[in-house]
Amino acid sequence: MENTNDFEYPHTFILLGASGDLAKKKIYPTIWYLYRDNLLPEKTKFFGYARTKQSISDVREKSKKYMKVRAGEEEKFEKFWQANDYCPGSYDKRVDYEILNQSITKFEKGPIANRIFYLAVPPTVFEDVTVNIRNACISIKGFTRVIIEKPFGRDDVSSSKLSNHLAGLFKEEQIYRIDHYLGKEMVQNLMTIRFANQIFGPSWNRENIASVLISFKEPFGTEGRGGYFDDFGIIRDVMQNHLLQILSLVAMEKPVSLNPNDIRDEKVKVLRHIRPIKREDILIGQYVGNPDGQGDEKLGYLDDPTVPKDSVTPTYALAVVYINNARWQGIPFILRCGKALNERKAEVRVQYRDVPGDIFDGHAKRNELVIRVQPGEALYLKLMSKSPGMKFDLVETELDLTYSMRYREADVPDAYERLILDVFMGTQMHFVRNDELTEAWRIFTPILNELEEQHVKPVPYTYGSRGPSEADKTLANYDFKYSGSYKWNKPTIH
Ligand SMILES: NC(=O)C1=CN([C@@H]2O[C@H](COP(=O)(O)OP(=O)(O)OC[C@H]3O[C@@H](n4cnc5c(N)ncnc54)[C@H](OP(=O)(O)O)[C@@H]3O)[C@@H](O)[C@H]2O)C=CC1
Numbered sequence: 043m044e045n046t047n048d049f050e051y052p053h054t055f056i057l058l059g060a061s062g063d064l065a066k067k068k069i070y071p072t073i074w075y076l077y078r079d080n081l082l083p084e085k086t087k088f089f090g091y092a093r094t095k096q097s098i099s100d101v102r103e104k105s106k107k108y109m110k111v112r113a114g115e116e117e118k119f120e121k122f123w124q125a126n127d128y129c130p131g132s133y134d135k136r137v138d139y140e141i142l143n144q145s146i147t148k149f150e151k152g153p154i155a156n157r158i159f160y161l162a163v164p165p166t167v168f169e170d171v172t173v174n175i176r177n178a179c180i181s182i183k184g185f186t187r188v189i190i191e192k193p194f195g196r197d198d199v200s201s202s203k204l205s206n207h208l209a210g211l212f213k214e215e216q217i218y219r220i221d222h223y224l225g226k227e228m229v230q231n232l233m234t235i236r237f238a239n240q241i242f243g244p245s246w247n248r249e250n251i252a253s254v255l256i257s258f259k260e261p262f263g264t265e266g267r268g269g270y271f272d273d274f275g276i277i278r279d280v281m282q283n284h285l286l287q288i289l290s291l292v293a294m295e296k297p298v299s300l301n302p303n304d305i306r307d308e309k310v311k312v313l314r315h316i317r318p319i320k321r322e323d324i325l326i327g328q329y330v331g332n333p334d335g336q337g338d339e340k341l342g343y344l345d346d347p348t349v350p351k352d353s354v355t356p357t358y359a360l361a362v363v364y365i366n367n368a369r370w371q372g373i374p375f376i377l378r379c380g381k382a383l384n385e386r387k388a389e390v391r392v393q394y395r396d397v398p399g400d401i402f403d404g405h406a407k408r409n410e411l412v413i414r415v416q417p418g419e420a421l422y423l424k425l426m427s428k429s430p431g432m433k434f435d436l437v438e439t440e441l442d443l444t445y446s447m448r449y450r451e452a453d454v455p456d457a458y459e460r461l462i463l464d465v466f467m468g469t470q471m472h473f474v475r476n477d478e479l480t481e482a483w484r485i486f487t488p489i490l491n492e493l494e495e496q497h498v499k500p501v502p503y504t505y506g507s508r509g510p511s512e513a514d515k516t517l518a519n520y521d522f523k524y525s526g527s528y529k530w531n532k533p534t535i536h
């Protein structure tokens with residue numbers, strides 16, 4: 043067949059679960075921004091599909107407050123909604139998908155037309171939806187691509203069942219598993235930082251690096267979403283996917299090329315060197331209310347009415363993984379994530395070893411390369427310098443690449459914008475391949491089972507704190523040194 047991967051052909055983007063939260067808060071705004079910026083094929087038609095009986099005007103109304111329309115963009119915004127349609131239907135009845143198919147076909151003029159399905163639906167209907175797309179809706183004159191959202195199962199067995207199910211319906215190159223952290227600017231920058239700078243390559247190993255800390259922090263709790271969360275917990279929600287994806291980009295060997303499969307081959311390879319996490323290598327926590335806090339901060343996880351009163355689901359976890367290869371053997375990679383903490387932050391800290399043969403009476407602190415994913419993308423390298431002036435003292439300082447200062451005009455796109463555009467373009471570099479998923483579950487399933495079977499009680503930490511007090515001791519035990527003496531002189535913008 044002719045290469046159909048061309049933006050001149052008609053494309054249809056079908057959003058299943060169009061009545062849901064993700065759709066209104068994230069996907070409709072995202073496709074609008076892509077449309078507004080003329081990034082999509084000109085002949086793109088959008089279809090919403092869900093059980094709710096409503097019109098496209100209702101969808102528009104519900105997503106209105108999440109979509110930014112700047113002055114002068116009103117006309118384009120109207121055109122965007124004219125390119126949208128909504129088709130109500132059930133998830134399990136083939137006949138409804140046949141009606142959807144007929145509606146899509148009406149717009150597919152010409153010999154070639156492509157379809158992209160975005161599954162913003164709960165896992166319970168996932169199998170029905172994919173079977174019905176395959177049976178009634180695939181494009182017969184172009185490509186069909188399917189975007190799926192986590193959870194990709196809840197352990198190795200359920201994930202492999204899901205993978206087998208999908209493999210029976212679509213080829214791997216048709217499946218786009220979203221981990222939205224792979225769409226974030228600084229996560230995408232990891233490969234560039236590592237492989238386009240000779241300064242880092244030679245020291246990126248066990249001889250020079252003492253430990254690596256990869257953190258995710260959120261300043262809010264489950265806020266009524268505890269029902270979903272309680273079945274998964276923070277390890278499945280954040281650590282097994284987002285943090286492990288970051289780890290594989292930090293630790294993998296240089297890929298043969300930028301070809302998506304060459305990159306994903308290296309990511310899988312590094313994961314294969316990790317043994318499953320052991321009980322002694324993990325600390326779990328659950329937040330409790332802060333009586334002195336404001337509003338929601340007063341409430342602990344167990345106060346969420348959608349959470350069982352005796353739940354032992356962790357809302358915080360710190361786990362250490364070791365990569366048993368020549369580059370990293372013995373070096374702790376510390377993954378740390380939690381909800382209801384003191385701040386919103388996602389970052390990687392690569393901490394170098396102490397300087398050998400110290401001539402500065404122990405005043406030389408460790409170098410640390412910090413890759414700040416959010417908020418406020420930044421890359422800074424903490425280093426020692428002579429204090430300016432007559433004295434010969436040491437001062438802790440940094441080489442600082444703060445994006446908002448260095449790239450003032452740059453517009454850093456949202457993760458979903460990049461990822462959805464990638465699907466139109468057919469590049470799978472920033473999507474999770476099936477074998478990556480298998481490895482991720484191999485590493486995490488035994489500890490998840492052990493924690494659940496033994497009903498291990500998480501340690502309490504206060505809403506709004508930095509997490510369980512034990513965590514800093516654990517970090518120190520795994521050779522992550524915090525001196526507490528570094529001060530950042532925030533530059534002022536002139
Ligand atoms: N370009 C930029 O944006 C730059 C920003 N900065 C800012 O300067 C400030 C300080 O820099 P930073 O790199 O964070 O350096 P620090 O070494 O001062 O702090 C590092 C982190 O260590 C953690 N920490 C605090 N107490 C302990 C402890 N007892 N044991 C172990 N860890 C501890 C905290 O994070 P946690 O609670 O997550 O553990 C803290 O953020 C930050 O706000 C940073 O964002 C600095 C340079 C450049």
Ligand SMILES: O=C1O[C@H](COP(=O)(O)O)[C@@H](O)[C@H](O)[C@H]1O
Pocket residue numbers: 222260279280388
């Ligand atoms: O996948 C998830 O990520 C969000 C955090 O995403 P971010 O882009 O805002 O950092 C988290 O709140 C949610 O629990 C989790 O499922």
